[in-house]
Amino acid sequence: MSSPTQKFFAELEELSFVDEAYKQRFIEELHDHIEDSIHDADVRGIDDLNAEQTAIQRLGAPKKLQKNFNRMMKPQRLQTLLLCILQFVGTVSVTYASLIPFGGIADSVVNVARYLTGRPYVLDYPNLSSSITLFVIGLGVLGILQIIIFQTALFSLLSQDMKRSVFWFMYIFMAGAPGVLVIFSSLITPLLGIPFEFWTDQIRGLAPQYAITFICALMFLTICFTLAAIGVIARLNNSSFFLQLVGHLPDSINRPITQLFTRYRVFSHLNTVNIFGVLSILYLLFWLMVSLFPDLQAFLQSGNQYIMNETDPRIWWLIFVMPIMIISAIQTLTISSLFTTLSPIHGIWAAGFIYSGLFMLSIALIIISLRKQKIKTMQSFWVASVLALTCTMVLTNRFPNNSWDNPNNQTQWERPAKNLSVKIDKKVFGPFYMLYNSTSLFTPIPASQILVDTTGDFFVIQTALGSEFMLEFTDANRLKMVHRHTENTMRNVEKNLATAIPKELKDRIYCGEKTIDTTGDIFSDGTPAYFCTSLQIDNTLVASGGSIGLLDVAISPDNSTALIVTTENGKPQVYRVSLK
Amino acid sequence: MQFSKGLLVGAAELIVLHVLKTKKESYGYELIRAISQESEGIFDFEEGTLYPLLYRLEQKGLIESETKKAPSGKKRRYYKLTTTGTASLKERKKEMTFFFKGLEHVLQSQSA
Numbered sequence: 223m224s225s226p227t228q229k230f231f232a233e234l235e236e237l238s239f240v241d242e243a244y245k246q247r248f249i250e251e252l253h254d255h256i257e258d259s260i261h262d263a264d265v266r267g268i269d270d271l272n273a274e275q276t277a278i279q280r281l282g283a284p285k286k287l288q289k290n291f292n293r294m295m296k297p298q299r300l301q302t303l304l305l306c307i308l309q310f311v312g313t314v315s316v317t318y319a320s321l322i323p324f325g326g327i328a329d330s331v332v333n334v335a336r337y338l339t340g341r342p343y344v345l346d347y348p349n350l351s352s353s354i355t356l357f358v359i360g361l362g363v364l365g366i367l368q369i370i371i372f373q374t375a376l377f378s379l380l381s382q383d384m385k386r387s388v389f390w391f392m393y394i395f396m397a398g399a400p401g402v403l404v405i406f407s408s409l410i411t412p413l414l415g416i417p418f419e420f421w422t423d424q425i426r427g428l429a430p431q432y433a434i435t436f437i438c439a440l441m442f443l444t445i446c447f448t449l450a451a452i453g454v455i456a457r458l459n460n461s462s463f464f465l466q467l468v469g470h471l472p473d474s475i476n477r478p479i480t481q482l483f484t485r486y487r488v489f490s491h492l493n494t495v496n497i498f499g500v501l502s503i504l505y506l507l508f509w510l511m512v513s514l515f516p517d518l519q520a521f522l523q524s525g526n527q528y529i530m531n532e533t534d535p536r537i538w539w540l541i542f543v544m545p546i547m548i549i550s551a552i553q554t555l556t557i558s559s560l561f562t563t564l565s566p567i568h569g570i571w572a573a574g575f576i577y578s579g580l581f582m583l584s585i586a587l588i589i590i591s592l593r594k595q596k597i598k599t600m601q602s603f604w605v606a607s608v609l610a611l612t613c614t615m616v617l618t619n620r621f622p623n624n625s626w627d628n629p630n631n632q633t634q635w636e637r638p639a640k641n642l643s644v645k646i647d648k649k650v651f652g653p654f655y656m657l658y659n660s661t662s663l664f665t666p667i668p669a670s671q672i673l674v675d676t677t678g679d680f681f682v683i684q685t686a687l688g689s690e691f692m693l694e695f696t697d698a699n700r701l702k703m704v705h706r707h708t709e710n711t712m713r714n715v716e717k718n719l720a721t722a723i724p725k726e727l728k729d730r731i732y733c734g735e736k737t738i739d740t741t742g743d744i745f746s747d748g749t750p751a752y753f754c755t756s757l758q759i760d761n762t763l764v765a766s767g768g769s770i771g772l773l774d775v776a777i778s779p780d781n782s783t784a785l786i787v788t789t790e791n792g793k794p795q796v797y798r799v800s801l802k
Numbered sequence: 803m804q805f806s807k808g809l810l811v812g813a814a815e816l817i818v819l820h821v822l823k824t825k826k827e828s829y830g831y832e833l834i835r836a837i838s839q840e841s842e843g844i845f846d847f848e849e850g851t852l853y854p855l856l857y858r859l860e861q862k863g864l865i866e867s868e869t870k871k872a873p874s875g876k877k878r879r880y881y882k883l884t885t886t887g888t889a890s891l892k893e894r895k896k897e898m899t900f901f902f903k904g905l906e907h908v909l910q911s912q913s914a
Contacts, residue, residue, distance in 0.1 A: 244857045247879070251830050251853055254878055258831040261874065281849050290850035294858055 226278045227256055234284040240292045248291060252281065814855055815864075816898060817845060819883065819891040822865060827882035829872065830856070856881055864890050 231249065239245035256277045263273030281287065756766035821836050822828060828836065833856075834847050859865045864887035872878040883891065 241857075244854075247857070248853050251879060252849060254829070254876070255831050255849055257876070258874075287850040290848070291854045294851070294854035 226275055230278050230281070230284060234287065237284060237288045239288060240295050244295060245291075248287075252287075256281070812894075813898075814847070814851070815859060816891070816894045817841075818852070818855060818859065819864065819887060819894070822881060822883050823888065823891055827880045829878040829880050831878075832872075833881070859887070863887075 231253070234249060234252075239248070256274070259277035259280070260270065260273040263276060264270065268276070756763060817837060818833065821833060821840065824840075825832075825836060830849070830853055834849065834852055837845050837847055856865065856867075860867060860881070863884060865881050866884050867879050867881045869877055869879050
């Protein structure tokens with residue numbers, strides 16, 4: 223049986239301290255302290271066991287020591303804020319950097335499969351120098367900052383009474399989730415890549431479907447994790463966390479809040495499992511309702527259209543992008559703006575594999591916690607997590623009338639206008655404008671690919687964020703975004719993907735004094751292949767002055783219509799050209 | 803007698819710095835005993851308070867520490883004042899003396 227001293231220190235070791243280095247010193251000095259106490263008691267004629275017990279009693283409970291220590295050693299607010307900022311920067315780098323090897327490995331494996339099936343190669347990861355830079359920056363700060371932030375700032379801000387095991391669970395969730403999970407999930411990428419390539423005909427369209435599923439699920443998970451983390455803390459503190467928190471406010475504010483929490487006991491039931499359970503059900507119900515009631519789906523989509531067409535694109539950006547990937551989207555956008563453009567596949571893969579990673583991690587941790595039978599709360603937490611993930615990954619896709627799964631039940635598209643103009647129409651495309659504005663200090667993020675449908679009236683643009691948008695020319699002067707791209711439209715346009723400029727168009731496009739090289743391919747990863755002082759089609763001047771870069775061109779199969787995307791003095795523009 | 807936390811916050815650092823100055827150098831257990839003896843049992847520092855306090859003073863550069871052999875022959879971490887600590891102690895003493903002088907005046911006038 224262990225002695226009181228051993229028991230005391232075992233308990234103390236389990237607890238988390240705001241400063242790990244000083245924790246070790248603290249423990250060593252307490253050891254010395256007890257030794258000196260016992261020695262003194264010995265001199266006074268007290269027997270060893272009694273002396274030991276008296277010394278331990280004098281020290282007090284380990285939790286009390288821990289609280290004292292943390293109270294005195296916790297960082298200042300400014301220090302905490304700085305740590306949070308550094309943490310964010312660190313996570314950004316790591317998250318993005320972790321995509322590089324993962325993207326590279328995935329592409330390599332996929333290309334092997336493509337080689338065997340005679341398909342063209344793909345290259346989805348950014349250039350090597352930016353990857354290395356990011357990787358170095360990312361890994362350099364990962365080990366240090368993410369741990370510091372949790373050891374000190376967040377920990378001391380939220381709770382001083384946390385078990386080490388729970389502490390690390392929270393660390394994974396709140397600080398390391400994006401980086402850790404992307405790295406983790408990168409291990410399975412090749413395994414998923416091969417079947418995707420070999421059975422591409424059978425699963426055509428499933429990738430974008432899952433991408434959208436993943437992205438929506440990320441939104442759900444972000445909300446879940448944020449609330450669940452609060453729930454964990456509340457639970458750890460026997461639901462008194464909020465009361466403790468409001469205890470620091472002035473009495474005038476404190477009193478009504480305290481009364482609220484005391485009166486409405488529902489707040490005291492706030493815990494991880496409840497939050498996850500309720501949100502899972504709500505999430506499931508939402509997709510069920512949308513699937514069962516096409517009118518509701520149409521209503522939501524029309525709302526979406528309205529937002530996209532009628533409001534300031536920046537508002538749309540805030541509404542759409544921000545909630546979806548509170549962590550990953552901001553990080554990806556920031557880092558890609560700083561260093562390079564991203565191809566859409568990164569967004570899809572990042573979302574998808576973070577999600578897959580979470581799923582597997584949840585299962586693994588359930589097994590671990592079942593074996594240990596230590597933390598019942600966390601076990602329930604992971605069970606709830608798996609339930610939620612299963613719902614989003616499997617069940618929602620199996621619902622009837624799910625627009626992602628059943629293209630025959632899509633909302634009816636607005637039909638294209640018949641009075642197509644023969645004029646050249648110059649438009650500013652919302653999302654481009656939006657991206658340009660949001661990243662004006664850095665590099666604008668243009669479309670990486672444009673697809674055109676059989677009528678020539680619908681265009682699908684994939685942006686560097688990984689999102690796809692469908693555009694429609696309703697009349698000569700109106701370029702309208704009719705829908706975010708879905709699987710159905712992907713199927714329609716995929717066959718008509720233009721990969722080269724036909725001679726008919728090449729002969730009619732003039733770039734300043736020069737005609738475009740007839741052997742050239744202006745498709746590139748968001749980087750203009752040609753810069754002109756003016757752009758002319760037939761005898762009509764489309765744009766002139768400054769630096770006009772040709773980004774992309776898509777042609778309808780009957781060669782009647784073309785969509786040209788340029789960058790003019792850094793600002794993307796879209797032109798629709800009638801070729802007849 | 804238990805002191806309120808607010809009252810002890812500023813005084814605790816001053817007490818530790820002062821005792822370290824008088825003893826030249828000392829380790830945790832010895833410090834607690836010395837403080838208790840010199841204050842005639844009024845200040846009975848808890849271990850959970852003293853050690854973090856020492857760490858904080860060390861982080862501020864007011865004291866420094868090294869491990870060496872105690873008279874008992876066992877290794878102990880000894881703390882001693884730095885030059886900055888000595889200057890800070892002088893300043894704090896002055897400040898505290900002035901404070902107590904004012905306090906004394908106020909309390910005396912109230913009791914009169």
